[in-house]
Amino acid sequence: MGTMPDVGADQTVKIDVENLDLFYGKQQALFGVSMSVPARAVTALIGPSGCGKSTFLRTLNRMNDLIAGVRISGTVRIDGTDIYSPWIDVVDLRKRVGMVFQRPNPFPMSVYDNVAYGPRIHGLRNRRKLDEIVENSLRRAALWDEVKDRLHQPALGLSGGQQQRLCIARLLAVEPEVVLMDEPTSALDPISTLRIEELIADLKETYTIVIVTHNMQQAARVSDYTAFFLNGELVEFNATAELFTKPKDKRTEDYITGRFG
Amino acid sequence: MTGLHRRKIVNALAAVVFALMVVLAVIPLFHVLIYVVKQGLPGLSWTFLTSLPAPVGVPGGGMGNAILGSLILVSIATLVSVPLGIGTGIFLSEWGRGRFGALVRWVADILSGAPSIVVGLFIYSLVVVPMRGFSALSGGLALAVLMMPTVARSTEQMLRMVPHTLREASLALGATWAQTVWRVVMPAARKGILTGVMLSVARVMGETAPLIVTAFGSGFWPTSIFKPIAAVPLQVFVYAISPYPSWQQQAWTGALTLVLLVLFINIFARLLLRDRGAQGR
Numbered sequence: 001m002g003t004m005p006d007v008g009a010d011q012t013v014k015i016d017v018e019n020l021d022l023f024y025g026k027q028q029a030l031f032g033v034s035m036s037v038p039a040r041a042v043t044a045l046i047g048p049s050g051c052g053k054s055t056f057l058r059t060l061n062r063m064n065d066l067i068a069g070v071r072i073s074g075t076v077r078i079d080g081t082d083i084y085s086p087w088i089d090v091v092d093l094r095k096r097v098g099m100v101f102q103r104p105n106p107f108p109m110s111v112y113d114n115v116a117y118g119p120r121i122h123g124l125r126n127r128r129k130l131d132e133i134v135e136n137s138l139r140r141a142a143l144w145d146e147v148k149d150r151l152h153q154p155a156l157g158l159s160g161g162q163q164q165r166l167c168i169a170r171l172l173a174v175e176p177e178v179v180l181m182d183e184p185t186s187a188l189d190p191i192s193t194l195r196i197e198e199l200i201a202d203l204k205e206t207y208t209i210v211i212v213t214h215n216m217q218q219a220a221r222v223s224d225y226t227a228f229f230l231n232g233e234l235v236e237f238n239a240t241a242e243l244f245t246k247p248k249d250k251r252t253e254d255y256i257t258g259r260f261g
Numbered sequence: 262m263t264g265l266h267r268r269k270i271v272n273a274l275a276a277v278v279f280a281l282m283v284v285l286a287v288i289p290l291f292h293v294l295i296y297v298v299k300q301g302l303p304g305l306s307w308t309f310l311t312s313l314p315a316p317v318g319v320p321g322g323g324m325g326n327a328i329l330g331s332l333i334l335v336s337i338a339t340l341v342s343v344p345l346g347i348g349t350g351i352f353l354s355e356w357g358r359g360r361f362g363a364l365v366r367w368v369a370d371i372l373s374g375a376p377s378i379v380v381g382l383f384i385y386s387l388v389v390v391p392m393r394g395f396s397a398l399s400g401g402l403a404l405a406v407l408m409m410p411t412v413a414r415s416t417e418q419m420l421r422m423v424p425h426t427l428r429e430a431s432l433a434l435g436a437t438w439a440q441t442v443w444r445v446v447m448p449a450a451r452k453g454i455l456t457g458v459m460l461s462v463a464r465v466m467g468e469t470a471p472l473i474v475t476a477f478g479s480g481f482w483p484t485s486i487f488k489p490i491a492a493v494p495l496q497v498f499v500y501a502i503s504p505y506p507s508w509q510q511q512a513w514t515g516a517l518t519l520v521l522l523v524l525f526i527n528i529f530a531r532l533l534l535r536d537r538g539a540q541g542r
Contacts, residue, residue, distance in 0.1 A: 094434065094435040107430065108448065117444070121431075121437075171434065
């Protein structure tokens with residue numbers, strides 16, 4: 001089992017990563033990362049640019065598969081199942097482990113069609129049921145009141161912050177278990193950022209959330225656990241309050257006190 | 262101070278030079294258009310658009326059969342080349358990174374540069390000879406071969422312009438690659454793909470050489486795609502090189518008709534697309 005912060009006995013592990021190495025061609029980007037991501041909590045990944053935190057996040061739903069020349073060793077288990085085993089259906093995995101990206105990327109379709117996209121590709125045709133899913137997802141993403149009168153208008157007409165919440169609604173519509181967020185607020189203004197952060201706090205009741213962030217204040221605000229990455233290594237992983245107040249590693253301390261990065 | 266002065270003058274000079282080049286490039290374009298309209302418009306009438314060609318000396322007569330023939334030929338060409346071309350374009354853009362993709366791309370580029378008469382002769386030996394006769398079908402196929410590489414390459418380019426983040430978003434929702442291409446990438450590139458198709462339609466609409474050895478031309482209304490068929494550019498060619506002023510007049514009007522046909526098809530396609538896209542963009 002990977003490194004686990006001290007979190008009380010009742011905390012279950014959702015994702016268990018062991019000894020993960022990742023190479024882009026000949027260049028190694030992750031070095032022996034081991035960590036256990038607790039279920040139904042927010043885990044933040046912090047570290048300077050290029051430290052491998054986004055790369056690590058993308059190994060959790062195998063988005064790195066799309067990049068040519070990526071090689072990986074070690075194991076990643078979700079609920080005990082090795083997601084890199086040849087018997088794993090990647091499409092099914094990505095349904096269970098959804099992702100929110102750095103820039104809002106709604107499809108060039110209506111608001112409704114964006115949210116209905118996931119259920120539709122997974123075979124749902126029933127109009128009533130779709131309506132229901134769309135409404136529920138938009139409500140959970142705290143967007144319903146703002147868009148309920150423009151469901152059939154283009155999603156690209158929404159503001160950046162609304163678009164990002166739409167992307168979250170689109171994701172919730174496929175009912176994932178894990179939500180990966182790759183700097184979801186870096187392209188947003190402070191008010192939109194705040195709304196997304198509130199949303200994250202709501203969502204952790206139901207979902208396991210892993211969020212990459214550049215912003216240490218954000219990590220401190222939204223997360224229960226924080227992992228600090230540096231040069232492709234996991235330096236320290238602990239409960240957020242512990243990590244920020246009593247870092248065990250000198251490099252963590254240097255980073256969070258702003259001495260580099 | 263003098264440096265700044267000099268820079269401003271050079272800058273203004275550059276702007277003038279480029280503006281001049283634009284004018285030079287645009288003059289022939291407009292001149293052609295205006296000249297065709299000027300020469301062709303007097304002969305344009307309902308009779309011209311709807312009747313069969315008349316013999317020399319007989320007043321009236323027109324290109325009705327040739328206009329219909331051209332539409333049939335281009336329809337056959339579009340029906341054949343658009344599915345194949347778009348399919349190839351999708352392959353090249355989404356899976357064509359390897360050696361096979363490079364080969365397909367190379368062949369398409371060579372084919373799009375092939376002289377159209379060569380393509381005509383190719384279809385002549387492949388279709389006309391075995392079927393023992395000129396036909397609308399062979400003409401349409403020749404035009405299809407001319408359209409295909411353009412459609413394929415422009416589709417590929419349009420699909421590549423769709424941001425990678427959209428593909429990622431779809432895949433991250435558990436969509437397969439095929440679903441992603443079909444439901445997200447293609448709709449996003451729809452307009453660009455149509456533009457590529459329209460450009461190639463406009464090009465083959467005016468093709469003459471390959472039709473001489475395939476569709477052949479005809480003085481009658483089309484009855485079957487297995488018989489020779491008239492086409493506007495063929496008719497224009499025959500009339501233009503004739504010594505009779507009345508036929509030469511008809512050649513100009515035919516040329517104008519060709520330009521108008523391309524224009525109308527373009528407008529029609531845009532309208533069609535706008536209706537379907539109303540929910541989207």
